[in-house]
Amino acid sequence: MNDAFGRPQSVVVLGGTSEIAGALVDLLVADRCRTLVLAGRDREALTAAAARARSGGAQRVETVVFDAADVAAAAAAVAESFAAAAEGVDLVVVALGLLSESPADASEPSRVVELITANFTWPAAAIGAAAERLRVQGGGRVVVLSSVAAVRARPANFIYGSAKAGLDRFALGLSEALRGSGVLVQVVRPGFVRTKMTRGLRPAPFAVGPEAVAAAVLRGLQRNEPVIWVPPVLRWSFVVLRLLPGPIWRRLAPK
Amino acid sequence: MAQLLRGWGRTAPSFGRLVRPEDAQALTELLATRPSDGPQGGQPAGGLIARGLGRSYGDAAQSGGGIVVDTAGFDSIGPVDPETGIVEVGSGVSLDELIARSLPLGWFVSVSPGTRWVTVGGAIAADVHGKNHHRDGGFCSHVTSLTLATPTGTRVVGPDTDAELFWATAGGMGLTGVITGATLRLTGVETSWMVVDTERFAVLDDLMAVMDASDASYRYSVAWVDFSPGHRGFGRAVLTRGDHATAGALGPARRERAVEVPHAPRLRVPVLAPRWLVNPATVRAFNEVIFRRSPRRRPGALQPLASFFHPLDVVADWNLLYGAPGFVQYQFVVGAAQAEAVHRTAAMLQAARVSCSLAVLKRFGPGDPGPLSFPMEGWTLALDFPAGQERLPALLDQLDQLVASVGGRVYLAKDARLSPELLAVMYPAVGKLADVRRRVDPDGLLGSDLTRRLGLSGAPRE
Numbered sequence: 001m002n003d004a005f006g007r008p009q010s011v012v013v014l015g016g017t018s019e020i021a022g023a024l025v026d027l028l029v030a031d032r033c034r035t036l037v038l039a040g041r042d043r044e045a046l047t048a049a050a051a052r053a054r055s056g057g058a059q060r061v062e063t064v065v066f067d068a069a070d071v072a073a074a075a076a077a078v079a080e081s082f083a084a085a086a087e088g089v090d091l092v093v094v095a096l097g098l099l100s101e102s103p104a105d106a107s108e109p110s111r112v113v114e115l116i117t118a119n120f121t122w123p124a125a126a127i128g129a130a131a132e133r134l135r136v137q138g139g140g141r142v143v144v145l146s147s148v149a150a151v152r153a154r155p156a157n158f159i160y161g162s163a164k165a166g167l168d169r170f171a172l173g174l175s176e177a178l179r180g181s182g183v184l185v186q187v188v189r190p191g192f193v194r195t196k197m198t199r200g201l202r203p204a205p206f207a208v209g210p211e212a213v214a215a216a217v218l219r220g221l222q223r224n225e226p227v228i229w230v231p232p233v234l235r236w237s238f239v240v241l242r243l244l245p246g247p248i249w250r251r252l253a254p255k
Numbered sequence: 256m257a258q259l260l261r262g263w264g265r266t267a268p269s270f271g272r273l274v275r276p277e278d279a280q281a282l283t284e285l286l287a288t289r290p291s292d293g294p295q296g297g298q299p300a301g302g303l304i305a306r307g308l309g310r311s312y313g314d315a316a317q318s319g320g321g322i323v324v325d326t327a328g329f330d331s332i333g334p335v336d337p338e339t340g341i342v343e344v345g346s347g348v349s350l351d352e353l354i355a356r357s358l359p360l361g362w363f364v365s366v367s368p369g370t371r372w373v374t375v376g377g378a379i380a381a382d383v384h385g386k387n388h389h390r391d392g393g394f395c396s397h398v399t400s401l402t403l404a405t406p407t408g409t410r411v412v413g414p415d416t417d418a419e420l421f422w423a424t425a426g427g428m429g430l431t432g433v434i435t436g437a438t439l440r441l442t443g444v445e446t447s448w449m450v451v452d453t454e455r456f457a458v459l460d461d462l463m464a465v466m467d468a469s470d471a472s473y474r475y476s477v478a479w480v481d482f483s484p485g486h487r488g489f490g491r492a493v494l495t496r497g498d499h500a501t502a503g504a505l506g507p508a509r510r511e512r513a514v515e516v517p518h519a520p521r522l523r524v525p526v527l528a529p530r531w532l533v534n535p536a537t538v539r540a541f542n543e544v545i546f547r548r549s550p551r552r553r554p555g556a557l558q559p560l561a562s563f564f565h566p567l568d569v570v571a572d573w574n575l576l577y578g579a580p581g582f583v584q585y586q587f588v589v590g591a592a593q594a595e596a597v598h599r600t601a602a603m604l605q606a607a608r609v610s611c612s613l614a615v616l617k618r619f620g621p622g623d624p625g626p627l628s629f630p631m632e633g634w635t636l637a638l639d640f641p642a643g644q645e646r647l648p649a650l651l652d653q654l655d656q657l658v659a660s661v662g663g664r665v666y667l668a669k670d671a672r673l674s675p676e677l678l679a680v681m682y683p684a685v686g687k688l689a690d691v692r693r694r695v696d697p698d699g700l701l702g703s704d705l706t707r708r709l710g711l712s713g714a715p716r717e
Binding site for chain 2: 032
């Protein structure tokens with residue numbers, strides 16, 4: 001069960017091999033989480049993440065492999081993850097994503113489809129399926145890793161940003177639709193996060209590590225915040241940044 | 256009707272099927288229904304749990320995906336025996352209704368918690384205590400029998416008939432069945448007034464010394480302590496102690512209205528307050544007011560019963576003041592020799608700079624045999640906190656460790672965040688409850704969000 005501070009005992013992570021997911025799992029298993037299901041694309045990386053969770057205090061860790069290119073299989077991956085958790089799920093973390101820093105990707109349809117699928121359609125299908133299961137069990141939470149790029153994308157990452165914008169809007173809309181059901185969908189909008197996905201890129205202002213994102217998620221769970229900005233200062237920064245005229249934004253946003 | 260249910264602290268809502276059986280037959284049928292596996296196969300359905308007025312602070316009276324039995328239909332109040340004060344009541348009767356009926360006849364509930372808006376069933380399931388615990392024990396010490404609907408049939412039990420099941424039900428948080436009625440022993444009173452001695456203390460040490468020395472000579476005793484953060488008055492306190500006023504103690508003016516039934520709340524919080532309303536500054540101001548309006552020392556003042564026992568009942572829905580994040584209450588008890596744990600708690604609160612909106616200290620007498628019953632002889636401290644505070648979860652986890660390390664425990668009717676590992680340490684007799692449940696609920700149909708969180712529900716294990 002989730003406790004008064006939104007601390008879960010049983011967690012499913014879709015995209016369980018991401019660095020942000022790893023940092024979050026570290027905090028969750030050090031706290032109340034005892035049952036953990038890690039679902040992801042890479043079996044070996046999942047095994048390593050599972051071992052890390054066990055040594056961190058999880059009593060039962062299961063892994064589920066899925067293919068993020070196969071949207072039709074998203075619901076099955078969710079079903080398998082819930083079955084592996086066995087005793088009800090308190091929190092579903094949706095952390096999968098695929099970054100593109102090359103505007104030229106837009107000219108290649110298969111690459112566009114790949115990016116939009118991994119960042120939007122697959123996660124959206126999975127969130128919908130997971131939220132329905134939580135509704136039937138009487139409550140629970142979904143935390144969706146979005147991005148500030150969903151609010152305003154840099155010229156270099158607009159494909160990623162457009163997919164995250166879709167996912168972000170989907171998650172917030174679903175949360176609204178589920179009001180009164182006991183299911184809460186929360187969106188996390190980190191700024192630049194230093195991970196293997198962003199290695200080699202020039203960090204944007206207010207860059208943070210995955211641990212800072214994880215800590216912010218725990219705070220957001222405690223406070224039931226619908227949108228969790230990391231770091232929090234970005235909430236107010238983006239009030240301005242989203243309205244900046246193009247020429248100024250182009251100068252500010254790192255290529 | 257399915258609906259979102261939450262505790263008084265409004266922290267962890269869940270969606271369950273709320274059903275109100277109108278009679279014992281309807282309840283029996285409800286207990287005979289087995290939870291299906293759900294539309295998705297293998298998805299565990301929540302358990303069945305009773306709910307009265309929803310005054311448990313945490314997740315004790317809700318069951319996500321399960322069945323929540325509203326006991327309001329069990330609303331009968333029998334005649335009060337004029338010789339013994341024995342009365343038979345339905346479990347859905349509130350203490351407010353019972354007092355309104357019995358007080359004009361010269362009888363008051365033998366144990367009253369800080370609010371009248373709890374049901375008799377809830378008072379038994381949590382084995383609630385009042386300001387007279389050091390003298391008169393807990394609520395269940397004044398229950399002579401109760402009717403319990405279990406998945407294996409309805410039984411009437413008492414301290415002398417199936418004592419094992421009776422005491423497992425006392426404080427058992429609904430894990431042995433749904434209480435439908437009880438026979439209570441009331442306390443005779445001549446008036447609805449209290450004679451109250453009030454005393455203020457600048458520091459916690461002085462307060463505890465006085466409580467230690469002279470609580471035994473008062474029937475009722477409770478202390479408010481100022482643990483609001485960051486000021487010099489941290490740890491100051493107001494002690495109020497008293498007893499029921501006899502008719503002779505009232506002056507001629509008051510004798511006219513010697514027995515007055517407490518009235519319903521005249522104030523109501525109309526909407527959920529914004530989340531900034533309860534903040535360190537308002538918490539400090541609130542506690543400042545409590546301290547300032549209390550006399551330095553005033554013996555023998557007459558006070559209406561309601562304002563002595565149920566000061567917070569003046570405002571209905573006061574829990575809405577905490578806004579969307581809600582609040583948690585942390586109440587623990589430690590042995591009489593562990594007064595140091597109370598001081599350490601104060602030091603930890605001060606160091607963590609966490610906002611504590613309300614703190615209440617009192618002494619308990621010996622506990623009763625219920626394996627999950629909270630009271631035990633010693634000191635009990637209840638602390639209210641706005642739930643959204645970042646440092647609060649870790650602070651309460653540290654307090655758990657402190658309390659468990661000195662053989663103390665936290666109160667499950669208030670709990671919304673204890674871990675299953677520490678529950679077993681704090682309630683070492685919990686195995687006895689499992690023994691009883693093997694008899695009355697072998698399939699593990701009963702349970703709430705709280706019992707699931709604490710690993711107490713499901714089919715009882717060997």
